[in-house]
Amino acid sequence: MIEVQLEDFEDFFKEKINIQFFKTRKAIRKIISDIRNQLIDIKICADHFLESSDRIDEKSLRSLNLFSDRIKNYVDEVEIPEEEDISHSNLTELISSIKRLFKSINEIARKSLPKFQKEVQTEIKELNYRTRKLQKRQVFLETFLRKKYGDVKNAEDLLKKIPKLFTLKENIEHSKIDLDNFEKMLKETKIGLENLNSGLIQLEKNELFKKLEDERDKLFKLNIKINEEIAFKKALKKLKFELDKGTIHISNINFNYLRDFLKDPVKMLSNESKDLPQFSALLVHLRHTLEDGNKLNLKTDTKNKTIDQINKIFDDKIVHEYIEEFKELINKTNKIEEEIKDAGLSENLKEIKNKISINTAKLEHIQADLDRKNKDYMKYLESLKEERESFQNLIGEVLQDEVKINITLEF
Numbered sequence: 001m002i003e004v005q006l007e008d009f010e011d012f013f014k015e016k017i018n019i020q021f022f023k024t025r026k027a028i029r030k031i032i033s034d035i036r037n038q039l040i041d042i043k044i045c046a047d048h049f050l051e052s053s054d055r056i057d058e059k060s061l062r063s064l065n066l067f068s069d070r071i072k073n074y075v076d077e078v079e080i081p082e083e084e085d086i087s088h089s090n091l092t093e094l095i096s097s098i099k100r101l102f103k104s105i106n107e108i109a110r111k112s113l114p115k116f117q118k119e120v121q122t123e124i125k126e127l128n129y130r131t132r133k134l135q136k137r138q139v140f141l142e143t144f145l146r147k148k149y150g151d152v153k154n155a156e157d158l159l160k161k162i163p164k165l166f167t168l169k170e171n172i173e174h175s176k177i178d179l180d181n182f183e184k185m186l187k188e189t190k191i192g193l194e195n196l197n198s199g200l201i202q203l204e205k206n207e208l209f210k211k212l213e214d215e216r217d218k219l220f221k222l223n224i225k226i227n228e229e230i231a232f233k234k235a236l237k238k239l240k241f242e243l244d245k246g247t248i249h250i251s252n253i254n255f256n257y258l259r260d261f262l263k264d265p266v267k268m269l270s271n272e273s274k275d276l277p278q279f280s281a282l283l284v285h286l287r288h289t290l291e292d293g294n295k296l297n298l299k300t301d302t303k304n305k306t307i308d309q310i311n312k313i314f315d316d317k318i319v320h321e322y323i324e325e326f327k328e329l330i331n332k333t334n335k336i337e338e339e340i341k342d343a344g345l346s347e348n349l350k351e352i353k354n355k356i357s358i359n360t361a362k363l364e365h366i367q368a369d370l371d372r373k374n375k376d377y378m379k380y381l382e383s384l385k386e387e388r389e390s391f392q393n394l395i396g397e398v399l400q401d402e403v404k405i406n407i408t409l410e411f
Contacts, residue, residue: 001402006169007245009405010162013155016399021152028086028149031141035098038134039075045130046071049123052116060116067112071127074104088153091145098138102131155398161391168384169407170237175377176411182370189363196356210351212336219329226266226322229313232286232306236262238296239286241410248295253285254278269323270330276320283310 004012018025046068056064078097081090105127113124145153240258242248257278261268269279287310289295290303298306313319388405395403 001404002399003404003406006162006165006405006407010159013159013395017152017155020399021155024148024152025086027144028091029083031137031144032080032086032094034137035094035134035141036080038130038137039078039080042127042130042134043072043075045123045127046075048126049120052120052123055119056116063112063115064120067108070108071105074101074108077101087156088145088149089156091141091149095138095142095145098134102135105131158391158394158398161387161394165384165387165391165405165407168380168387169409170234171380172377172384173237173410174234175373175380176409179370179373179377180411182366182373186363186366186370189359189366193356193359193363196352196359200352200356208336208340212333212340213351213355215329215333215336219326219333222322222326222329223266226269226319226326229309229319229322230265232309233262233265234302235286235290235296235298235306236282238298239289242296248289250285250289252281254281258282266326269319270326272323274320274324276323279319280314283313286310 049064049068052064078094078101080094081087109127113120117124236258239248240255240262243250243253243255243258257268261279261282269276272278287307290298290307294300294303296303384407388407392403392405395405
């Protein structure tokens with residue numbers, strides 16, 4: 001049995017494909033090399049047209065120069081896949097781009113050649129020869145893909161299933177974090193209710209307790225607002241994952257801060273100084289990573305939304321204001337708690353009953369959210385199990401060996 005980590009599987013399988021289909025890959029590399037050389041020959045041929053400039057009048061010469069430049073530009077637009085990027089889809093795109101090249105050359109030739117055709121007969125023949133030669137190689141590549149590349153294509157297509165495994169893995173991780181948070185909230189709310197009920201008959205009316213509850217409610221709502229403003233944890237988790245994997249390198253990034261921030265962002269922010277320097281530095285690194293070629297491979301909408309959110313944070317300073325407000329509320333809450341403690345007063349019976357009612361409703365909502373999130377979590381686990389099993393079987397058929405893909409969940 002072959003055991004491979006999910007994060008390493010793509011490189012592992014590509015290497016196996018290259019070994020298993022070595023002869024096919026070698027033939028493709030030869031065809032690509034021929035195509036590359038023939039494209040170079042066409043550009044050289046385009047330069048040959050300019051050598052006849054002394055035989056052409058000034059007005060036609062401008063058309064000749066344009067004709068030569070356009071052909072070279074069209075050739076440059078043909079994207080030849082590098083060896084490590086060779087795949088059926090890339091080769092198909094290469095064929096299409098060559099066909100577009102022929103179409104572009106024919107169009108510019110139809111418009112330009114009549115202006116200086118008599119003076120460049122030799123060059124026209126050379127261009128026709130070069131394009132026919134390239135066309136034969138293009139047709140040969142099409143035939144090769146159709147007749148001899150089928151098994152390689154089927155193996156390559158399996159790689160397209162890998163992102164789904166990663167997506168399910170991330171869904172499980174996100175669901176587990178949410179599940180833990182709801183369980184924590186549920187536990188805290190239950191404890192709160194137990195305390196309220198146990199002290200119900202002993203507590204007396206006092207305005208301080210209402211103020212305390214109000215401040216705690218503000219803290220709860222403000223916590224939600226802060227999390228809404230930094231609703232790009234998926235991008236940060238992907239950044240941490242890529243840093244762990246070593247696929248990207250960012251100097252001066254505080255990895256420990258990133259890790260702890262993902263666990264409890266509000267706590268980390270409230271522990272910072274007023275300007276939130278570590279948080280700001282993290283956002284700068286994340287934004288640069290997204291803008292510099294989208295190294296995290298996020299969907300375009302997700303990437304753009306994340307960049308907009310980061311820019312909004314820097315422009316509006318709303319998170320900074322929320323954190324300062326959060327700190328003030330913490331101080332107020334602590335002060336009120338101290339006053340209540342020092343005064344030795346009891347809560348108002350009516351207020352206690354109201355709190356019990358509110359917290360009971362809150363408990364029901366949290367329980368419902370917890371049940372829903374638990375269903376999502378179990379659904380994702382089952383889906384990942386089924387997808388991995390199916391994927392392992394398909395890979396095993398290609399490699400003719402039993403394969404086990406190890407998936408490590410980060411909680």
